[in-house]
Amino acid sequence: MIYHNSILCIIWDFYFMTDEEFLKALGANIAKVRMEKSMSQQDLCSKIEMETSNLSAIENGRQNATALTLKKIGDALGVEVKELVRL
Amino acid sequence: MIYHNSILCIIWDFYFMTDEEFLKALGANIAKVRMEKSMSQQDLCSKIEMETSNLSAIENGRQNATALTLKKIGDALGVEVKELVRL
DNA sequence: TCATAGGTTATGATATATCATAATAGTATC
DNA sequence: GATACTATTATGATATATCATAACCTATGA
Numbered sequence: 115m116i117y118h119n120s121i122l123c124i125i126w127d128f129y130f131m132t133d134e135e136f137l138k139a140l141g142a143n144i145a146k147v148r149m150e151k152s153m154s155q156q157d158l159c160s161k162i163e164m165e166t167s168n169l170s171a172i173e174n175g176r177q178n179a180t181a182l183t184l185k186k187i188g189d190a191l192g193v194e195v196k197e198l199v200r201l
Numbered sequence: 202m203i204y205h206n207s208i209l210c211i212i213w214d215f216y217f218m219t220d221e222e223f224l225k226a227l228g229a230n231i232a233k234v235r236m237e238k239s240m241s242q243q244d245l246c247s248k249i250e251m252e253t254s255n256l257s258a259i260e261n262g263r264q265n266a267t268a269l270t271l272k273k274i275g276d277a278l279g280v281e282v283k284e285l286v287r288l
Numbered sequence: 289t290c291a292t293a294g295g296t297t298a299t300g301a302t303a304t305a306t307c308a309t310a311a312t313a314g315t316a317t318c
Numbered sequence: 319g320a321t322a323c324t325a326t327t328a329t330g331a332t333a334t335a336t337c338a339t340a341a342c343c344t345a346t347g348a
Contacts, residue, residue: 255306
């Protein structure tokens with residue numbers, strides 16, 4: 115049996131992350147960008163008046179951040195929101 | 202007086218959208234992508250079991266969508282979330 | 289040992305996103 | 319005019335994001 119890349123692409127096009135996978139990936143990416151900027155959760159949270167308990171839950175994929183929360187995180191990290199959702 | 206592009210860039214780097222501006226821009230972009238796909242609000246909402254009243258509020262910047270809602274909208278439109286937040 | 293820093297988890301309170309439904313308005317077509 | 323399509327707006331109910339605070343854990347270092 116022969117496998118074609120085009121078939122893999124079609125399969126990929128029909129693959130959607132589950133909600134859980136999405137939130138995990140989003141949180142992991144936020145944590146990654148934060149660490150690249152050498153900031154602690156407290157550093158970030160103090161910049162945008164956000165609770166560390168909140169950020170921790172978001173970075174661990176236990177909480178579903180709002181668009182404005184993502185914007186605030188992006189502002190604090192000096193990146194655009196699209197960098198945070200580049201999963 | 203001479204204006205330099207570099208100065209404009211610095212000013213831009215320190216410019217943050219207000220929350221209202223951000224939600225307006227996000228909503229307008231979602232509506233733009235949806236129309237590019239020739240989908241009505243109902244088309245989109247029926248795909249992801251979302252209320253049109255909800256989508257209308259998001260597209261008009263009156264509501265602060267969650268990350269999962271943005272993901273669902275992206276799935277329904279066949280684009281990644283980063284396309285929706287490319288403001 | 290003790291203290292500190294960084295992160296996680298838990299709790300109750302408050303704000304708000306979403307659901308579900310309905311009413312309204314504009315636009316186009318018959 | 320009447321009908322259908324699309325979008326907006328309003329309402330009450332429910333789910334949940336965030337706030338505020340506290341306790342806990344781990345690693346590090348004085």
